Amino acid sequence: MTVALFFLFLILFLTYRLADIQLISTTSFSKYQVNLIQESVDQRTHRFTINDGRGYFLDRDGELLSTDVRAQVIVFPNLYSSRWPIESVASILNLPTSNFTKKISELKKPSVLTLPKEISIEQMNEINKLEIPGLYAQLVTKRNLTPFANHILGAVGQDPDLIKRKYEDKLKKGTVTLHTKTGKNGMQYTFDPFLISEGETEYIYHVDRQGQPLFGLDVKFRSQSNPLYPLHVKTTLDxxxxxxxxxxxxxxxxxxxxxxxxxxxxxxxxxxxxxxxxSSKTIYKHxxxxxxxxxxxxxxxxxxxxxxxxxxxxxxxxxxxxxxxxxxxxxxxxxxxxxxxxxxxxxxxxxxxxxxxxxxxxxxxxxxxxxxxxxxxxxxxxxxxxxxxxxxxxxxxxxxxxxxxxxxxxxxxxxxxxxxxxxxxxxxxxxxxxxxxxxxxxxxxxxxxxxxxxxxxxxxxxxxxxxxxxxxxxxxxxxxxxxxxxxxxxxxxxxxxxxxxxxxxxxxxxxxxxxxxxxxxxxxxxxxxxxxxxxxxxxxxxxxxxxxxxxxxxxxxxxxxxxxxxxxxxxxxxx
Missing domain, CATH: 3.40.710.10 (DD-peptidase/beta-lactamase superfamily)
Incomplete structure (x- = not known):
């Protein structure tokens, strides 16, 4: 009798747990308030971020600080096919065809193609004219890991608690998520209300359980809806x-x-x-x-x-x-x-x-x-x-x-x-x-x-x-x-x-x-x-x-x- 009651309670507990995951707490599961629906979508989504949407700093003469913007070639390797005009792309990039094919075969996820030298804006435009699904050239923004003017500019990182405390309205509207990066110190922190991302610019596509692209779904380009953002801070630094x-x-x-x-x-x-x-490990101690x-x-x-x-x-x-x-x-x-x-x-x-x-x-x-x-x-x-x-x-x-x-x-x-x-x-x-x-x-x-x-x-x-x-x-x-x-x-x-x-x-x-x-x-x-x-x-x-x-x-x-x-x-x- 005791064993039967134990198994009954176990089945009831597992049934409740399954219902909690599938039906009840789908958007706020556990004490960490995990959105299971969003997490599920993220698991089935491959993305490449072109710009994180966060504002940036300029020096007194308008030069970018602690941020690089470069023309780069982005490849979605799962979409690579024999229909790609490899010879044309290799010619634009001044690469041997075999070399270009080898570089693509080494990629496991959407990535920037490693090239001998930086491509020009003209090369970027020529590649995009070919309209190859899964191969795109874009100006990609990259934050320097060790920021220039380390202490005065500061660093960014994820802080879900700060997002909930400081940006509750933006979180409810969906313009930020718990994973949105915020300033940790320096001007990244003090100017954070103006710099925080209003949405990323990225390429996204969905895959099945085996990681293959879902039939009929193309790579989508998603960007901020407001052309006035992101904001930038013109510093006094030289x-x-x-x-x-x-x-x-x-x-x-x-x-x-x-x-x-x-x-x-x-x-x-x-x-x-x-x-x-x-460093990233000493931000809070420093x-x-x-x-x-x-x-x-x-x-x-x-x-x-x-x-x-x-x-x-x-x-x-x-x-x-x-x-x-x-x-x-x-x-x-x-x-x-x-x-x-x-x-x-x-x-x-x-x-x-x-x-x-x-x-x-x-x-x-x-x-x-x-x-x-x-x-x-x-x-x-x-x-x-x-x-x-x-x-x-x-x-x-x-x-x-x-x-x-x-x-x-x-x-x-x-x-x-x-x-x-x-x-x-x-x-x-x-x-x-x-x-x-x-x-x-x-x-x-x-x-x-x-x-x-x-x-x-x-x-x-x-x-x-x-x-x-x-x-x-x-x-x-x-x-x-x-x-x-x-x-x-x-x-x-x-x-x-x-x-x-x-x-x-x-x-x-x-x-x-x-x-x-x-x-x-x-x-x-x-x-x-x-x-x-x-x-x-x-x-x-x-x-x-x-x-x-x-x-x-x-x-x-x-x-x-x-x-x-x-x-x-x-x-x-x-x-």
């Missing part, structure tokens, strides 16, 4: 300058760090690169070092100098004992007695520690006040309302800077030593390289600060503008013109003076202004943060450039990297 930055970082062995290059006149991002590059907090070291002395100038604390005839460090002990560099200007040029820590303590007596919040004026504590990337997106941002997960840690009490920063450490960009001071680059652009421009743009516009497929990103001047207090002028002079002397920490840049055929910095990282004593932040040409500023090496040991890579990038940029500009 492809040649971005390549120069990438190649120079690699040539000098910058394993961790990167560079930011800004056009001073327009405050647009021309190039940005972070090392190491991410951060863009250029938009995340880093310890600035002596680059932060610009803030202390600005405060001292603005608060009238500078006396040029007053000398500071630069044979000592901020701990009152003998400094290894033994710089002697220096005034403030020479202290900035040679990067004397003792001077700026003493200055900070003097400033602290009259204004306990001066540090944050002047860091704020120089834009180091706020977002520096373009932000604003775009249609229904209330706080649209050009930069992915951009962090803001900090002077003090929220995990500590304010009393922890009141000692003279803590004040000195903060004044030279140590202790808990952290800023982003993007913010430092924007600070240099602001100083070079005379004190007016703007948000950094990474995109000029979002356009329809025919080039018509959908959105234009206007300039955003940053709000808040600004430094006085006199203070900015003094800062410009200090930054120029760092390079012009033979004892300056960046005097090696004197050899360039144009003048550079800037500030070097070395920051101890605390936890990892093997490496320091090494910076050089500057702008050029100093007498008529056009570019702000920041280099950071987060694994600085005994080799100073930042100055040579700055030199080589600046040289190449000026060559590009003058050519």
């Amino acid at each position: 492809k040649n300058m971005q390549e120069a930055v990438e190649e120079t970082l690699d040539a000098h062995g910058v394993a961790e760090g990167g560079a930011v290059l800004i056009d001073i006149e327009t405050n647009e991002l021309l190039a940005m690169s972070s090392r190491p590059l991410f 951060v863009d070092h250029m938009t995340s907090q880093q310890i600035p070291g002596s680059v932060f002395k610009i803030v202390t100098a600005a405060a001292a100038i603005e608060e009238n604390k500078i006396q040029n005839n007053k000398l500071y004992n630069c044979n000592l460090n901020i701990y009152g002990k003998k400094d290894e560099r033994q710089l002697g007695m220096l005034n403030i200007e020479n202290s900035f040029t040679q990067s004397c820590n003792k001077t700026f520690g003493d200055l900070a303590n003097e400033l602290q007596k009259t204004d306990l919040e001066y540090m944050e006040k002047y860091a704020e004026k120089l834009g180091l504590l706020t977002h520096n990337g373009w932000q604003g309302k775009v249609y229904h997106l209330e706080s649209f941002s050009h930069f992915y997960k951009e962090e803001v800077g900090q002077i003090y840690s929220s995990k500590k009490k304010s009393s922890d920063y009141k000692s003279p030593l803590a004040t000195s450490q903060t004044a030279i960009g140590q202790l808990d001071v952290k800023v982003t390289p993007l913010a430092v680059a924007n600070m240099m652009a602001t100083i070079a421009r005379g004190g007016v600060s703007y948000e950094v743009k990474s995109a000029k516009s979002v356009n329809f497929a025919n080039g018509t503008e959908l959105i234009k990103f206007e300039d955003h001047e940053k709000e808040g207090e600004k430094l006085s013109p006199y203070t900015v002028m003094r800062l410009q002079s200090l930054l120029m002397n760092v390079v012009k003076d033979e004892k300056g920490t960046a005097h090696a840049l004197q050899a360039l055929p144009f003048q550079v202004a800037g500030k070097s910095g070395t920051a101890q990282k605390g936890g990892d004593h093997r490496f320091n943060n090494k910076w050089f932040a500057g702008y050029f040409p100093a007498e008529k500023p056009r570019y702000a450039l920041v280099i950071i090496d987060l694994k600085h040991d005994t080799v100073n890579r930042t100055i040579p990297v700055f030199r080589d990038i600046a040289t190449e940029i000026m060559r590009e500009t003058d050519s």
Whole structure:
């Protein structure tokens, strides 16, 4: 009896399971909400995607970024027959007939034919005139596996949960599926609402259980119904300058760090690169070092100098004992007695520690006040309302800077030593390289600060503008013109003076202004943060450039990297 009941319940369960699959949950089977009907159709469908329908990026001059569009020959091998005019096709492709036949026989599914060289548009049109079922020539769009401008542009991938959460309306309308690719990081993520595919362009045909084409069904061409899509984003990036930055970082062995290059006149991002590059396996573990907090070291002395100038604390005839460090002990560099200007040029820590303590007596919040004026504590990337997106941002997960840690009490920063450490960009001071680059652009421009743009516009497929990103001047207090002028002079002397920490840049055929910095990282004593932040040409500023090496040991890579990038940029500009 027990065995009979067991088999009865088993049969009932299997009957219910079969009914669930065949009749009840055909469009939302299991906790994964699988559409069984669609999956069944997909199993019987062979397809070749010509264009995934996702929007794309252009550089400032209209060149495609991280995407290739090439004329290619697509073959559906199951449709190959003796009726194909093999000789004619081989002649168009400049191939021996036997070679062409062999290439087709090696294909197991719809694929691009591997050819010795890329075909021309003329060859593509000649092949299509033959009207061969199963042989087509098309402009095929291919996304580069390792995207150009890796961190700033970002990558795409499948994320069904994000589709359900973010694009519920599109999912219901059928314009996207759970398999539609979305941005994972970088501008692919921030601009995803404009880039997400509205439908693929593809060749499809249906097959039977054995994989043979169903009789009477031809290969169908399916494309987006809206000719204005896909949209494209015209970025501010300069492809040649971005390549120069990438190649120079690699040539000098910058394993961790990167560079930011800004056009001073327009405050647009021309190039940005972070090392190491991410791969498909490390997208979620990886951060863009250029938009995340880093310890600035002596680059932060610009803030202390600005405060001292603005608060009238500078006396040029007053000398500071630069044979000592901020701990009152003998400094290894033994710089002697220096005034403030020479202290900035040679990067004397003792001077700026003493200055900070003097400033602290009259204004306990001066540090944050002047860091704020120089834009180091706020977002520096373009932000604003775009249609229904209330706080649209050009930069992915951009962090803001900090002077003090929220995990500590304010009393922890009141000692003279803590004040000195903060004044030279140590202790808990952290800023982003993007913010430092924007600070240099602001100083070079005379004190007016703007948000950094990474995109000029979002356009329809025919080039018509959908959105234009206007300039955003940053709000808040600004430094006085006199203070900015003094800062410009200090930054120029760092390079012009033979004892300056960046005097090696004197050899360039144009003048550079800037500030070097070395920051101890605390936890990892093997490496320091090494910076050089500057702008050029100093007498008529056009570019702000920041280099950071987060694994600085005994080799100073930042100055040579700055030199080589600046040289190449000026060559590009003058050519």
